[in-house]
Amino acid sequence: MLHLLQRLLGRFAPAAAWRPLRRSASELRAYARWVQQQTYRNWLAPYFKAYHYGKAGMGCGAQGLRAQPLNEGGQQGTLLFYDPSIGPENFRHLFDLIRDRVQDLGYQLACSDVRTRRHPRYTETIAKHLLKPLPTSCPETGRCQQRFGTVAVDLVSLNDRPGFIRLVSSACTFDDAVFCPAYSFDQLMEAVFNEASPDRPREPCQPA
Numbered sequence: 001m002l003h004l005l006q007r008l009l010g011r012f013a014p015a016a017a018w019r020p021l022r023r024s025a026s027e028l029r030a031y032a033r034w035v036q037q038q039t040y041r042n043w044l045a046p047y048f049k050a051y052h053y054g055k056a057g058m059g060c061g062a063q064g065l066r067a068q069p070l071n072e073g074g075q076q077g078t079l080l081f082y083d084p085s086i087g088p089e090n091f092r093h094l095f096d097l098i099r100d101r102v103q104d105l106g107y108q109l110a111c112s113d114v115r116t117r118r119h120p121r122y123t124e125t126i127a128k129h130l131l132k133p134l135p136t137s138c139p140e141t142g143r144c145q146q147r148f149g150t151v152a153v154d155l156v157s158l159n160d161r162p163g164f165i166r167l168v169s170s171a172c173t174f175d176d177a178v179f180c181p182a183y184s185f186d187q188l189m190e191a192v193f194n195e196a197s198p199d200r201p202r203e204p205c206q207p208a
Contacts, residue, residue, distance in 0.1 A: 088162050169188055
């Protein structure tokens with residue numbers, strides 16, 4: 001299973017060119033309606049529960065959704081596996097919603113790109129949103145507030161069918177004289193997915 005995930009995430013796949021990810025006007029209108037109608041509420045809380053089920057090694061969470069925690073190479077994150085009950089369009093909207101909700105936490109969108117790689121038995125497409133914290137200073141220390149570090153959101157599809165959303169954060173740890181300690185990935189999941197607790201993380205340097 002791990003070997004397959006590594007291949008899907010591109011560790012051993014041949015290089016392919018990234019190109020800008022652009023949504024059509026009709027896709028943007030559909031997404032705006034989806035957000036306005038709060039359709040995302042059908043999946044935010046269930047995926048939040050699935051994430052904690054996955055951390056506890058308990059398998060599927062609410063509505064049979066699955067999430068697998070990631071912790072390697074200085075990155076923390078999770079895979080949110082697609083379920084046919086969601087539908088491809090809703091899953092794509094969820095991918096973009098995560099981008100928007102991370103931006104609401106004090107982030108700027110660095111880039112949105114997509115690439116397609118053809119393998120002998122399947123075609124893999126990865127759409128990526130890369131987000132970086134806005135350059136702000138901690139009022140208590142004057143150090144750079146890195147929040148959750150750099151955040152990346154990937155939508156991985158196989159043969160044009162959604163497979164999973166990968167959400168990861170990578171914090172700066174090499175110079176604590178410049179950066180505040182980062183908030184935890186659990187706090188990121190709380191802020192993005194937990195509709196029952198909409199409060200955003202505190203500003204002070206020391207995470208709760």
